Amino acid sequence: MENQDPSQTKQIPTNKELGIWPALIPVFALIAMLAFNVFVFGDDSLSGSNQFVLLLGGAVAAIVGYFNNVEYDKMIDEVAGNIQSTAGAILILLMVGALAGTWLISGIIPTMIYYGLQILNPTIFLAACVIICAVISVATGSSWTTSATVGIALIGIAEVLGISVGMTAGAILSGAYFGDKLSPLSDTTNLAPAMAGTDLFTHIRYMTLTTVPTVTITLIIFVIIGLNLDTSGTTDTSAILASIENSFRISPWLFLVPIIVIALIVKKTSPLIALLLGTLLGAAAALFFQPEIVAQIAGTTNLDFVSGYRGVMQAITVETAVETDNENLNDLFSAGGMAGMLGTIWLIICAMVFGGIMEAIGALARISKALLNLFHTTFGLFASTVFSCLALNATASDQYLAIVVPGKMFAKAYRDKGLAPENLSRALEDSGTVTSVLIPWNTCGAYHSGVLGVPTLSYAGYAFFNYLSPFMTLLFAAFGIKIKELSQSAKTQTA
Secondary structure (H helix, E strand, O other): OOOOOHHHOOOOOOOOOOOHHHHHHHHHHHHHHHHHHHHHHOOOOOOOHHHHHHHHHHHHHHHHHHOOOOOHHHHHHHHHHHHHHOHHHHHHHHHHHHHHHHHHHOOHHHHHHHHHHHHOOOOOHHHHHHHHHHHHHHHHOOHHHHHHHHHHHHHHHHHHHOOOHHHHHHHHHHHHHHHHHHOOOOHHHHHHHHHHOOOHHHHHHHHHHHHHHHHHHHHHHHHHHHHOOOOOOOOOOHHHHHHHHHHOOOOHHHHHHHHHHHHHHHOOOOHHHHHHHHHHHHHHHHHHHOHHHHHHHHOOOOOOHHHHHHHHHHHHHOOEEOOOOOHHHHOOOEEOOHHHHHHHHHHHHHHHHHHHHHHHOOHHHHHHHHHHHHOOOHHHHHHHHHHHHHHHHHHOOOHHHHHHHHHHHHHHHHHHOOEOHHHHHHHHHHHHHHHHHHOOOOHHHHHHHHHHOOOHHHHHHHOHHHHHHHHHHHHHHHOOOOOOEOOHHHHHHHO
C-alpha cells in the first residue's frame, strides 16, 4: 500500500476515562448498520450508502467521545490528519484512472489480453495469475501497482475466457500481497519491523516461514479449481482474437510502456511519478499506434493536434469505450478515467472520518489494550495481535494503523514473554497487511475493488492467501513452530 510515509506515523491518542464497552459502541453500531445496509440494498462498497453509514458510525463515535470529555476540535483535527494521510492514495487513484484510459485507447491493455489469451490456458490461468502478480509485486514492492498494471489485463483475459472475475481478482490479490509482504521495497514490510524493533532482512527471513506454506496452499487450491473449471465454449478464442485485431493495431512494441513503468518502480521511483509517466507514454502510444481510435473518441474523422488532444484528455478524465464487432468485448474495452475513481475516493474519505474520530476519542488504543489483557499465554499473545490487526483494519479502515497500533501496544509484551521482536513483526504482516484488502471500506479494499472493477465481497472468498495467512501464524504459535526467543543478552537488557 502507498498512501503515506511510514516514517510519519503519529502517536495513537489514549483516553483513560473511556471504558471498553463505550469504546466498542461505535464498532457494534457500524457493523450493524453495514450489515443492514447490505441486506436491504445488496449494496457494494462504492455505490454510496455504505459511505454514509461510515459517517453515521463516525457520528456515534463522536457522541461517545462527547460523553467522555473529548473536545469536538480534537476529533476534527484527527479526522483532518487522517484524510491528509490519504492524499497520496487519492492522487494515485486518480492517476490509475488516467493510466487505464490511455492504456485502453493506445491498445496496451488489448495487446496484453491478445497475447495473454494465446499463452494462458484456462486450466492453469488462476495459478498463473498468482505467480505473475507475485513476481511483479516482489519486484515493485507494491500490490497497488500490480493491480493497476497486470491486474487489469488479467481481469480482461478472465472475462474473455469466461472465468469468474471474483476468482481471478482473488488470485491476483493473493499474488500481489505475497510480494507486498516479502519485498524489501514494500513500505509495510519496512514498517512492521520498525514497529516491532527488529531489522528488515531478519523480518523478511522470519516471515518466509509462514508465507511460503501459505502461498503453496493457495497455488494448490487454484490448480484444483482450474482443473475443475467448466470452460466449455471459451477455449476457442480465434474469433475473439480476430475481433481484437480488427479493432486495434496490436504490436509487441506496446509492451515497452508497462515495462518502463514497472522498471521505474523497481528503481524506487515514486509510484505517483511512475504512473504519471505511464499515462503520458500511453497517450503518446495512442496517437502513434491508434490514431483512428483517438479521432473517433474526439468525434472527428481526421486527427489533428486539437482532436488528438481532445481524444486523449477524454480518455484520461471520463468514461471511454472502444466498440468492436464482438458485443462480448464492448464492456471489456471501456475505462472510467479519473472520474471512475471518484467513488473509491469518496469511500476512503468517509472511512477516514470514522477512523479519525475513533482515534481521537481513544477507542482504538482502548480496544487494543483490552485485547492484550485478555491473554496471558504465548499463543494468547499471538492471537491478541492477530485480532487487534483484524479489528483495526475493520474499524480504523487503514492498513498502517493496523500495523502501528498493535506494534506499539504489544512490543513490550513480547519482550516480557522473552520473545524475539521478529515474532511480532511477522504477526503484524500476517494479519495486518494482508487482510486489509478483504474489508470493503478499508483503503486497500476500496482501492483494489475500484481498480479491478470487482466488488470486495466478490473476490474476498477467493483471496485464499490473504485470509489463510492469519491462520498460519496462529497455527505456528499454537504448536510452538519457529517461535524465536530473545537471546540471553537481549533478555538481560530487557530486564
